[in-house]
Amino acid sequence: MxxxxxxxxxxxxxxxxxxRVLQAVGLVDRFASLESPLGRVYVAWNLHGISAVMRVPxxxxxxxEFEALNGRTLERSREIxxxxxxxxESGSAADARRLTYDLRSCTxxxxxxxxxxxxxxxxxxxxxNWIAREIGRPKAMRAVGSALAxxxxxxxxxxxxxxxxxxxIGNYGLGGPQxxxxxxxxxxVDVIALEHWAGRGMxxxxxxxxxxxxxxxxxxxxxxxxxxxxxxxxxxxARAAGYRPCKLCRPAAA
Amino acid sequence: MxxxxxxxxxxxxxxxxxxxxxxxxxxxxxQDRVFAYTxxxxxxxxxxxxxxxxxxxxxYRALQKYSPARRRALALRSWLYTIALNRVRNLARSPxxxxxxxxxxxxxxxxxxxxxxxxxxxxxxxxxxxRGALARLALRYRGAVVLRHVxxxxxxxxxxxxxxxIGTVKSNVHxxxxxxxxxxxxxxxxxxxxxxx
Numbered sequence: 001m002x003x004x005x006x007x008x009x010x011x012x013x014x015x016x017x018x019x020r021v022l023q024a025v026g027l028v029d030r031f032a033s034l035e036s037p038l039g040r041v042y043v044a045w046n047l048h049g050i051s052a053v054m055r056v057p058x059x060x061x062x063x064x065e066f067e068a069l070n071g072r073t074l075e076r077s078r079e080i081x082x083x084x085x086x087x088x089e090s091g092s093a094a095d096a097r098r099l100t101y102d103l104r105s106c107t108x109x110x111x112x113x114x115x116x117x118x119x120x121x122x123x124x125x126x127x128x129n130w131i132a133r134e135i136g137r138p139k140a141m142r143a144v145g146s147a148l149a150x151x152x153x154x155x156x157x158x159x160x161x162x163x164x165x166x167x168x169i170g171n172y173g174l175g176g177p178q179x180x181x182x183x184x185x186x187x188x189v190d191v192i193a194l195e196h197w198a199g200r201g202m203x204x205x206x207x208x209x210x211x212x213x214x215x216x217x218x219x220x221x222x223x224x225x226x227x228x229x230x231x232x233x234x235x236x237x238a239r240a241a242g243y244r245p246c247k248l249c250r251p252a253a254a
Numbered sequence: 255m256x257x258x259x260x261x262x263x264x265x266x267x268x269x270x271x272x273x274x275x276x277x278x279x280x281x282x283x284x285q286d287r288v289f290a291y292t293x294x295x296x297x298x299x300x301x302x303x304x305x306x307x308x309x310x311x312x313x314y315r316a317l318q319k320y321s322p323a324r325r326r327a328l329a330l331r332s333w334l335y336t337i338a339l340n341r342v343r344n345l346a347r348s349p350x351x352x353x354x355x356x357x358x359x360x361x362x363x364x365x366x367x368x369x370x371x372x373x374x375x376x377x378x379x380x381x382x383x384x385r386g387a388l389a390r391l392a393l394r395y396r397g398a399v400v401l402r403h404v405x406x407x408x409x410x411x412x413x414x415x416x417x418x419x420i421g422t423v424k425s426n427v428h429x430x431x432x433x434x435x436x437x438x439x440x441x442x443x444x445x446x447x448x449x450x451x
Contacts, residue, residue: 001384001431001434001435001438002403004380004381004384005384005399005403005404006403006404006406007381008290008294008381008384008385008388008400008404009290009294009404009405009406010290011286011289011290011293011294012286012289013285013286013288013289013303013306014289014299014303017281017285017289017303017306017307018278018281018282018285020307021281021285021307021310021311021314022277022278022281024307024310024311025277025310025311025314025315027274027277027278047274047275048275
Protein backbone atom coordinates (compact mmCIF):
# COMPACT_ATOMS: atom_id res chain seq x y z
CA MET A 1 0.00 0.00 0.00
CA UNK A 2 2.90 2.39 0.68
CA UNK A 3 4.02 1.94 -2.93
CA UNK A 4 0.53 2.79 -4.15
CA UNK A 5 0.41 5.85 -1.92
CA UNK A 6 3.64 7.00 -3.53
CA UNK A 7 2.02 6.59 -6.96
CA UNK A 8 -0.83 8.86 -5.93
CA UNK A 9 1.70 11.69 -5.95
CA UNK A 10 2.56 11.24 -9.62
CA UNK A 11 0.11 13.80 -10.88
CA UNK A 12 0.51 16.81 -13.12
CA UNK A 13 -1.34 20.05 -12.64
CA UNK A 14 -4.12 20.43 -15.25
CA UNK A 15 -3.24 22.02 -18.60
CA UNK A 16 -3.24 25.82 -18.44
CA UNK A 17 -3.15 25.84 -14.64
CA UNK A 18 -0.24 28.27 -14.29
CA UNK A 19 -1.84 30.64 -16.81
CA ARG A 20 -5.04 30.75 -14.77
CA VAL A 21 -3.09 31.46 -11.59
CA LEU A 22 -1.20 34.29 -13.28
CA GLN A 23 -4.47 35.71 -14.55
CA ALA A 24 -5.99 35.51 -11.06
CA VAL A 25 -3.13 37.58 -9.62
CA GLY A 26 -2.96 39.96 -12.59
CA LEU A 27 0.31 38.76 -14.04
CA VAL A 28 -0.91 37.81 -17.51
CA ASP A 29 0.32 39.44 -20.68
CA ARG A 30 -1.71 42.46 -21.72
CA PHE A 31 -2.21 43.44 -25.33
CA ALA A 32 -3.47 46.14 -27.63
CA SER A 33 -3.60 46.77 -31.35
CA LEU A 34 -1.56 49.61 -32.85
CA GLU A 35 -0.94 51.22 -36.20
CA SER A 36 2.42 50.31 -37.71
CA PRO A 37 4.11 51.00 -41.08
CA LEU A 38 2.60 47.65 -42.11
CA GLY A 39 -0.92 48.44 -40.95
CA ARG A 40 -2.61 47.22 -37.80
CA VAL A 41 -0.54 44.93 -35.59
CA TYR A 42 -1.21 43.29 -32.23
CA VAL A 43 1.35 43.86 -29.48
CA ALA A 44 1.55 42.02 -26.13
CA TRP A 45 3.65 42.87 -23.10
CA ASN A 46 4.20 41.79 -19.52
CA LEU A 47 6.51 42.60 -16.63
CA HIS A 48 9.54 41.46 -18.58
CA GLY A 49 8.83 43.67 -21.55
CA ILE A 50 7.25 43.47 -25.01
CA SER A 51 6.48 39.80 -25.59
CA ALA A 52 4.89 39.68 -29.06
CA VAL A 53 4.16 41.69 -32.19
CA MET A 54 1.96 40.00 -34.80
CA ARG A 55 0.25 40.93 -38.03
CA VAL A 56 -2.91 38.85 -37.77
CA PRO A 57 -6.42 39.49 -39.06
CA UNK A 58 -8.14 39.82 -35.69
CA UNK A 59 -7.98 39.54 -31.95
CA UNK A 60 -9.10 35.92 -31.91
CA UNK A 61 -6.25 34.93 -34.22
CA UNK A 62 -3.79 36.85 -32.04
CA UNK A 63 -4.98 35.15 -28.87
CA UNK A 64 -4.82 31.75 -30.54
CA GLU A 65 -1.32 32.19 -31.90
CA PHE A 66 0.04 33.87 -28.79
CA GLU A 67 -1.26 31.17 -26.49
CA ALA A 68 -0.01 28.39 -28.75
CA LEU A 69 3.43 30.00 -28.82
CA ASN A 70 3.81 31.08 -25.19
CA GLY A 71 1.33 29.00 -23.19
CA ARG A 72 0.14 32.15 -21.44
CA THR A 73 -3.19 33.89 -21.61
CA LEU A 74 -3.85 37.44 -22.76
CA GLU A 75 -5.92 40.24 -21.39
CA ARG A 76 -6.86 43.26 -23.50
CA SER A 77 -5.40 46.48 -22.19
CA ARG A 78 -7.39 49.69 -22.26
CA GLU A 79 -4.23 51.74 -22.43
CA ILE A 80 -1.15 51.54 -24.59
CA UNK A 81 2.11 52.28 -22.74
CA UNK A 82 3.32 55.66 -24.10
CA UNK A 83 6.87 54.37 -24.71
CA UNK A 84 5.47 51.56 -26.86
CA UNK A 85 3.28 53.91 -28.89
CA UNK A 86 6.21 56.29 -29.39
CA UNK A 87 8.59 53.53 -30.54
CA UNK A 88 6.00 52.13 -32.95
CA GLU A 89 5.18 55.54 -34.41
CA SER A 90 8.70 56.91 -34.74
CA GLY A 91 10.47 53.71 -35.80
CA SER A 92 13.51 55.25 -34.15
CA ALA A 93 16.13 52.79 -32.94
CA ALA A 94 16.69 54.91 -29.83
CA ASP A 95 12.98 54.74 -28.92
CA ALA A 96 12.89 50.99 -29.55
CA ARG A 97 15.98 50.50 -27.38
CA ARG A 98 14.27 52.30 -24.53
CA LEU A 99 11.68 49.49 -24.33
CA THR A 100 12.42 46.19 -22.65
CA TYR A 101 11.72 42.90 -24.41
CA ASP A 102 10.58 39.56 -23.08
CA LEU A 103 12.94 37.24 -24.98
CA ARG A 104 12.62 34.33 -22.55
CA SER A 105 11.44 32.08 -25.37
CA CYS A 106 14.69 32.72 -27.28
CA THR A 107 18.01 30.96 -26.83
CA UNK A 108 20.91 33.16 -25.64
CA UNK A 109 22.24 33.15 -29.23
CA UNK A 110 18.88 34.26 -30.67
CA UNK A 111 18.58 36.97 -28.04
CA UNK A 112 22.09 38.24 -28.89
CA UNK A 113 21.15 38.41 -32.58
CA UNK A 114 17.97 40.34 -31.81
CA UNK A 115 19.69 42.76 -29.43
CA UNK A 116 22.30 43.43 -32.11
CA UNK A 117 19.58 44.11 -34.71
CA UNK A 118 18.17 46.66 -32.28
CA UNK A 119 21.32 48.76 -32.83
CA UNK A 120 20.66 49.33 -36.54
CA UNK A 121 19.39 52.89 -36.97
CA UNK A 122 16.20 53.72 -38.82
CA UNK A 123 16.85 54.31 -42.52
CA UNK A 124 19.82 51.92 -42.62
CA UNK A 125 20.39 48.24 -43.30
CA UNK A 126 23.10 45.72 -42.40
CA UNK A 127 23.82 42.28 -43.85
CA UNK A 128 23.38 39.00 -41.93
CA ASN A 129 27.14 38.49 -41.77
CA TRP A 130 27.55 41.82 -40.00
CA ILE A 131 25.40 40.57 -37.12
CA ALA A 132 27.23 37.24 -37.11
CA ARG A 133 30.60 38.99 -36.84
CA GLU A 134 29.46 41.59 -34.31
CA ILE A 135 28.16 38.98 -31.87
CA GLY A 136 31.37 37.00 -32.19
CA ARG A 137 29.94 34.12 -34.26
CA PRO A 138 31.20 34.97 -37.79
CA LYS A 139 30.38 31.53 -39.19
CA ALA A 140 26.84 31.33 -37.81
CA MET A 141 25.19 33.27 -40.67
CA ARG A 142 22.47 30.70 -41.27
CA ALA A 143 21.60 30.63 -37.57
CA VAL A 144 21.48 34.43 -37.59
CA GLY A 145 18.96 34.19 -40.43
CA SER A 146 16.70 31.82 -38.53
CA ALA A 147 16.99 33.81 -35.29
CA LEU A 148 15.75 36.87 -37.20
CA ALA A 149 13.03 34.86 -38.91
CA UNK A 150 11.76 33.82 -35.46
CA UNK A 151 11.88 37.33 -34.03
CA UNK A 152 8.91 37.42 -31.58
CA UNK A 153 8.78 41.23 -31.67
CA UNK A 154 9.25 42.32 -35.32
CA UNK A 155 9.02 45.99 -36.32
CA UNK A 156 10.14 47.04 -32.81
CA UNK A 157 13.24 44.84 -33.03
CA UNK A 158 13.99 45.74 -36.64
CA UNK A 159 14.83 42.43 -38.28
CA UNK A 160 13.63 44.12 -41.48
CA UNK A 161 16.85 46.18 -41.40
CA UNK A 162 18.94 43.06 -41.89
CA UNK A 163 19.50 42.18 -45.56
CA UNK A 164 21.28 39.51 -47.56
CA UNK A 165 25.05 39.47 -47.85
CA UNK A 166 24.83 40.20 -51.58
CA UNK A 167 22.89 43.36 -50.84
CA UNK A 168 19.49 42.03 -52.00
CA ILE A 169 16.90 42.82 -49.37
CA GLY A 170 15.91 39.19 -48.72
CA ASN A 171 12.88 37.63 -47.14
CA TYR A 172 10.71 38.88 -44.29
CA GLY A 173 8.62 36.97 -41.77
CA LEU A 174 5.93 39.64 -41.53
CA GLY A 175 4.61 39.29 -45.08
CA GLY A 176 7.47 38.54 -47.50
CA PRO A 177 9.95 40.73 -49.44
CA GLN A 178 7.30 43.24 -50.59
CA UNK A 179 6.42 44.10 -47.00
CA UNK A 180 10.11 44.36 -46.13
CA UNK A 181 10.60 46.76 -49.03
CA UNK A 182 7.58 48.76 -47.95
CA UNK A 183 8.69 49.22 -44.36
CA UNK A 184 12.28 50.05 -45.40
CA UNK A 185 11.02 52.65 -47.88
CA UNK A 186 8.80 54.11 -45.18
CA UNK A 187 11.94 54.50 -43.11
CA UNK A 188 13.72 56.34 -45.90
CA VAL A 189 15.87 53.57 -47.39
CA ASP A 190 16.22 53.89 -51.18
CA VAL A 191 15.64 50.19 -51.77
CA ILE A 192 15.77 50.42 -55.56
CA ALA A 193 19.12 52.22 -55.54
CA LEU A 194 20.42 49.77 -52.97
CA GLU A 195 19.49 46.73 -55.02
CA HIS A 196 20.85 48.42 -58.13
CA TRP A 197 24.18 48.94 -56.36
CA ALA A 198 24.17 45.38 -55.12
CA GLY A 199 23.35 44.15 -58.62
CA ARG A 200 26.59 45.68 -59.85
CA GLY A 201 28.49 43.86 -57.09
CA MET A 202 29.11 47.03 -55.08
CA UNK A 203 28.99 46.29 -51.38
CA UNK A 204 30.81 49.18 -49.74
CA UNK A 205 30.75 52.91 -50.17
CA UNK A 206 34.13 54.66 -49.86
CA UNK A 207 34.45 58.38 -49.28
CA UNK A 208 37.55 59.77 -51.02
CA UNK A 209 37.86 62.87 -48.84
CA UNK A 210 38.09 60.88 -45.60
CA UNK A 211 39.47 57.57 -46.92
CA UNK A 212 36.77 55.74 -44.94
CA UNK A 213 34.50 52.99 -46.28
CA UNK A 214 30.98 52.32 -44.99
CA UNK A 215 27.93 50.15 -45.52
CA UNK A 216 26.01 51.90 -48.31
CA UNK A 217 23.24 53.14 -45.97
CA UNK A 218 25.51 54.41 -43.19
CA UNK A 219 24.58 57.94 -42.13
CA UNK A 220 28.23 59.03 -42.22
CA UNK A 221 28.62 57.76 -45.82
CA UNK A 222 25.32 59.35 -46.89
CA UNK A 223 26.58 62.83 -46.09
CA UNK A 224 29.45 62.48 -48.59
CA UNK A 225 29.40 64.56 -51.79
CA UNK A 226 28.52 62.61 -54.90
CA UNK A 227 31.93 63.21 -56.54
CA UNK A 228 33.73 61.80 -53.48
CA UNK A 229 31.90 58.45 -53.44
CA UNK A 230 33.98 55.41 -54.43
CA UNK A 231 32.17 52.04 -54.57
CA UNK A 232 34.09 48.93 -53.55
CA UNK A 233 33.30 45.29 -54.24
CA UNK A 234 35.29 43.84 -51.37
CA UNK A 235 36.87 44.84 -48.12
CA UNK A 236 40.26 43.97 -49.64
CA UNK A 237 39.75 46.39 -52.54
CA ALA A 238 38.84 49.14 -50.11
CA ARG A 239 41.83 48.52 -47.86
CA ALA A 240 44.16 48.19 -50.87
CA ALA A 241 42.99 51.66 -51.97
CA GLY A 242 44.04 52.99 -48.56
CA TYR A 243 40.56 53.15 -46.97
CA ARG A 244 39.74 52.14 -43.39
CA PRO A 245 36.39 50.81 -42.13
CA CYS A 246 33.93 53.33 -40.66
CA LYS A 247 33.78 53.20 -36.87
CA LEU A 248 30.04 53.86 -36.80
CA CYS A 249 28.71 51.20 -39.15
CA ARG A 250 31.70 48.82 -38.84
CA PRO A 251 31.63 47.25 -42.33
CA ALA A 252 34.70 45.21 -41.32
CA ALA A 253 36.70 44.47 -38.21
CA ALA A 254 38.86 47.51 -37.48
CA MET B 255 22.85 20.35 -1.06
CA UNK B 256 20.37 18.35 -3.20
CA UNK B 257 19.05 19.68 -6.52
CA UNK B 258 15.73 20.10 -4.86
CA UNK B 259 17.14 22.26 -2.06
CA UNK B 260 19.21 24.26 -4.53
CA UNK B 261 16.11 24.91 -6.63
CA UNK B 262 14.20 26.04 -3.52
CA UNK B 263 17.07 28.28 -2.50
CA UNK B 264 17.33 29.90 -5.94
CA UNK B 265 13.58 30.35 -6.14
CA UNK B 266 13.32 32.04 -2.74
CA UNK B 267 16.23 34.33 -3.67
CA UNK B 268 14.48 35.24 -6.93
CA UNK B 269 11.24 35.92 -5.04
CA UNK B 270 13.16 38.05 -2.55
CA UNK B 271 14.48 40.15 -5.43
CA UNK B 272 11.27 40.59 -7.41
CA UNK B 273 8.00 38.80 -6.64
CA UNK B 274 6.34 39.65 -9.94
CA UNK B 275 9.21 38.55 -12.14
CA UNK B 276 9.80 35.31 -10.21
CA UNK B 277 6.18 34.34 -9.68
CA UNK B 278 5.60 32.51 -12.97
CA UNK B 279 8.65 30.24 -12.60
CA UNK B 280 7.59 29.70 -8.98
CA UNK B 281 4.11 28.50 -10.05
CA UNK B 282 5.58 26.30 -12.78
CA UNK B 283 8.05 24.76 -10.32
CA UNK B 284 5.49 23.87 -7.64
CA GLN B 285 2.17 23.47 -9.48
CA ASP B 286 2.44 19.68 -9.79
CA ARG B 287 3.29 19.25 -6.08
CA VAL B 288 0.52 21.55 -4.91
CA PHE B 289 -2.06 20.02 -7.23
CA ALA B 290 -1.06 16.46 -6.24
CA TYR B 291 -1.39 17.45 -2.59
CA THR B 292 -4.82 19.07 -2.95
CA UNK B 293 -6.03 16.22 -5.18
CA UNK B 294 -5.02 13.63 -2.61
CA UNK B 295 -6.61 15.62 0.17
CA UNK B 296 -9.92 16.15 -1.65
CA UNK B 297 -10.14 13.22 -4.13
CA UNK B 298 -11.93 15.57 -6.51
CA UNK B 299 -10.01 17.03 -9.48
CA UNK B 300 -12.25 20.09 -9.88
CA UNK B 301 -12.14 20.98 -6.19
CA UNK B 302 -8.42 20.19 -6.08
CA UNK B 303 -7.76 22.59 -8.93
CA UNK B 304 -9.72 25.39 -7.26
CA UNK B 305 -7.92 24.84 -3.98
CA UNK B 306 -4.52 24.68 -5.70
CA UNK B 307 -5.27 27.93 -7.52
CA UNK B 308 -6.40 29.64 -4.30
CA UNK B 309 -3.22 28.39 -2.67
CA UNK B 310 -1.04 30.19 -5.21
CA UNK B 311 -3.19 33.32 -5.11
CA UNK B 312 -2.86 33.53 -1.31
CA UNK B 313 0.86 32.81 -1.66
CA TYR B 314 1.18 35.72 -4.11
CA ARG B 315 -0.66 38.13 -1.81
CA ALA B 316 1.48 37.07 1.15
CA LEU B 317 4.71 37.37 -0.87
CA GLN B 318 3.82 40.92 -1.79
CA LYS B 319 3.36 41.81 1.87
CA TYR B 320 6.52 40.09 3.12
CA SER B 321 9.87 41.84 3.34
CA PRO B 322 12.63 40.57 1.01
CA ALA B 323 14.39 39.04 4.04
CA ARG B 324 11.28 37.12 4.99
CA ARG B 325 10.75 35.93 1.42
CA ARG B 326 14.34 34.72 1.24
CA ALA B 327 13.90 32.74 4.45
CA LEU B 328 10.77 30.88 3.29
CA ALA B 329 10.87 27.11 2.95
CA LEU B 330 8.70 27.37 -0.13
CA ARG B 331 7.39 23.87 -0.54
CA SER B 332 6.46 23.46 3.14
CA TRP B 333 4.91 26.88 3.09
CA LEU B 334 2.71 25.97 0.10
CA TYR B 335 1.63 22.70 1.76
CA THR B 336 0.61 24.71 4.83
CA ILE B 337 -1.45 27.18 2.83
CA ALA B 338 -3.09 24.37 0.84
CA LEU B 339 -3.95 22.41 3.97
CA ASN B 340 -5.56 25.47 5.55
CA ARG B 341 -7.63 25.95 2.40
CA VAL B 342 -8.80 22.34 2.51
CA ARG B 343 -9.61 22.75 6.20
CA ASN B 344 -11.80 25.77 5.39
CA LEU B 345 -13.44 23.78 2.62
CA ALA B 346 -14.21 20.91 5.00
CA ARG B 347 -15.82 23.40 7.40
CA SER B 348 -18.14 24.92 4.84
CA PRO B 349 -21.33 22.80 4.66
CA UNK B 350 -21.70 23.19 0.87
CA UNK B 351 -18.38 21.54 0.19
CA UNK B 352 -18.71 18.78 2.74
CA UNK B 353 -20.33 16.32 0.38
CA UNK B 354 -17.64 16.95 -2.22
CA UNK B 355 -14.52 16.66 -0.17
CA UNK B 356 -15.57 14.08 2.37
CA UNK B 357 -17.78 11.83 0.31
CA UNK B 358 -15.92 8.62 -0.38
CA UNK B 359 -17.65 8.16 -3.71
CA UNK B 360 -15.84 11.11 -5.23
CA UNK B 361 -12.97 9.03 -6.50
CA UNK B 362 -12.36 10.23 -10.03
CA UNK B 363 -8.88 9.13 -10.81
CA UNK B 364 -6.27 11.13 -12.62
CA UNK B 365 -3.18 9.40 -11.29
CA UNK B 366 -2.68 7.51 -14.53
CA UNK B 367 -2.81 10.56 -16.79
CA UNK B 368 0.20 11.30 -18.93
CA UNK B 369 2.97 8.95 -19.94
CA UNK B 370 3.17 6.71 -16.93
CA UNK B 371 4.27 3.09 -16.98
CA UNK B 372 1.63 0.79 -18.49
CA UNK B 373 0.78 -0.85 -15.17
CA UNK B 374 -0.78 2.46 -14.16
CA UNK B 375 -3.83 1.80 -16.25
CA UNK B 376 -4.37 -1.56 -14.62
CA UNK B 377 -3.82 -0.03 -11.23
CA UNK B 378 -6.05 2.94 -11.84
CA UNK B 379 -8.96 1.32 -10.12
CA UNK B 380 -6.91 0.44 -7.07
CA UNK B 381 -5.38 3.90 -6.96
CA UNK B 382 -8.82 5.46 -7.30
CA UNK B 383 -10.06 3.33 -4.40
CA UNK B 384 -7.02 4.29 -2.39
CA ARG B 385 -7.57 7.99 -3.04
CA GLY B 386 -11.22 7.60 -2.08
CA ALA B 387 -10.25 5.87 1.16
CA LEU B 388 -7.76 8.64 1.89
CA ALA B 389 -10.50 11.23 1.45
CA ARG B 390 -12.61 9.41 4.04
CA LEU B 391 -9.87 9.71 6.68
CA ALA B 392 -10.21 12.49 9.23
CA LEU B 393 -8.21 15.48 8.05
CA ARG B 394 -5.62 15.23 10.83
CA TYR B 395 -4.65 11.75 9.64
CA ARG B 396 -5.13 12.52 5.97
CA GLY B 397 -2.78 15.53 5.98
CA ALA B 398 -0.07 13.58 7.81
CA VAL B 399 -0.33 10.40 5.69
CA VAL B 400 -0.27 12.35 2.41
CA LEU B 401 2.72 14.44 3.43
CA ARG B 402 4.69 11.42 4.67
CA HIS B 403 3.80 8.70 2.20
CA VAL B 404 2.54 10.45 -0.95
CA UNK B 405 4.71 13.56 -0.91
CA UNK B 406 7.59 11.72 0.77
CA UNK B 407 8.46 14.46 3.28
CA UNK B 408 10.57 13.81 6.38
CA UNK B 409 8.86 13.75 9.78
CA UNK B 410 10.84 16.79 10.92
CA UNK B 411 9.65 18.85 7.95
CA UNK B 412 6.05 17.74 8.46
CA UNK B 413 6.20 18.54 12.18
CA UNK B 414 7.45 22.05 11.41
CA UNK B 415 4.90 22.77 8.72
CA UNK B 416 1.97 21.40 10.71
CA UNK B 417 3.24 23.08 13.89
CA UNK B 418 2.96 19.77 15.80
CA UNK B 419 5.44 17.75 17.88
CA ILE B 420 7.18 15.08 15.86
CA GLY B 421 5.65 12.33 18.06
CA THR B 422 2.15 13.54 17.25
CA VAL B 423 2.91 13.50 13.53
CA LYS B 424 4.33 9.97 13.72
CA SER B 425 1.36 8.66 15.64
CA ASN B 426 -1.09 10.36 13.24
CA VAL B 427 0.68 8.81 10.26
CA HIS B 428 0.65 5.33 11.82
CA UNK B 429 -2.94 5.62 12.98
CA UNK B 430 -3.90 6.99 9.55
CA UNK B 431 -2.28 4.07 7.75
CA UNK B 432 -4.02 1.57 10.03
CA UNK B 433 -7.40 3.20 9.41
CA UNK B 434 -6.70 3.26 5.67
CA UNK B 435 -5.87 -0.46 5.62
CA UNK B 436 -8.94 -1.33 7.66
CA UNK B 437 -11.15 0.78 5.36
CA UNK B 438 -9.78 -0.83 2.19
CA UNK B 439 -10.16 -4.31 3.66
CA UNK B 440 -13.72 -3.68 4.72
CA UNK B 441 -14.59 -2.31 1.26
CA UNK B 442 -12.81 -5.21 -0.42
CA UNK B 443 -14.82 -7.69 1.62
CA UNK B 444 -18.02 -5.86 0.94
CA UNK B 445 -17.36 -5.86 -2.80
CA UNK B 446 -16.39 -9.50 -2.91
CA UNK B 447 -19.40 -10.54 -0.91
CA UNK B 448 -21.74 -8.46 -3.06
CA UNK B 449 -20.18 -10.01 -6.19
CA UNK B 450 -20.82 -13.45 -4.75
CA UNK B 451 -24.13 -12.07 -3.70
